[in-house]
Amino acid sequence: MVTILDKTGGMSRRQLLKTGAASAVLMVTGTAVICPEQAWGLEATALKPDTLATLIKMARDIYPHDQLADRFYAAAVKGQDTMAAKDEKHKMLIEDGIADLDKRAGAGGYRGLGWEDDRVAILRDIETTPFFQAVRGDLVVSLYNQKEIWPIFGYEGESYSKGGYIERGFDDITWL
Secondary structure, eight states, rough: EEEEETTTTOOOHHHHHOTTTOEEEEESSSSEEEEETTTEEOOOOSHHHHHHHHHHHHHHHOOOOOOSSSSHHHHHHHHEEEEEEEEHHHHHHHHHHHHHHHHHHHHTTHHHOHHHHHHHHHHHHHTTHHHHHHHHHHHHEEEEEEOGGGGHHHHOSSSGTOSTTTTTTTTOOOOO
């Protein structure tokens, strides 16, 4: 579970107790999204930090892996910020898409929805939109192309430089 603090960093006692000890706290500052507990941060260059925080939550909902830290999702959505800096049209697509997502979620916004099922239902409603397709299409590459996560999934990387799979136990995968 990820909790987003407001720009002042404030959290009520009730909010703190509801998050529990196992949740990661993301702080949205003037220009960045920061996770002090896990020692990472993501600076926004074109998109709003709130937008990036929502994209991180959205990325986890689209490709949920409990064993992956939020920093991997943050690294994956950073590409959206980079593209938005180069293309105003893409920036508006993302900002407007996040605004629509928050509107559909109601008063607390998308990140405020406590149940994953509620967020996934909203994503199913928008899955044919250009916004969703742009985010999902980029995530499939930017998330799974991070070499640090390959061992988590049991992927050793490409095999050509190591002599191929035939002589290296191509059939030793136990999870198939």
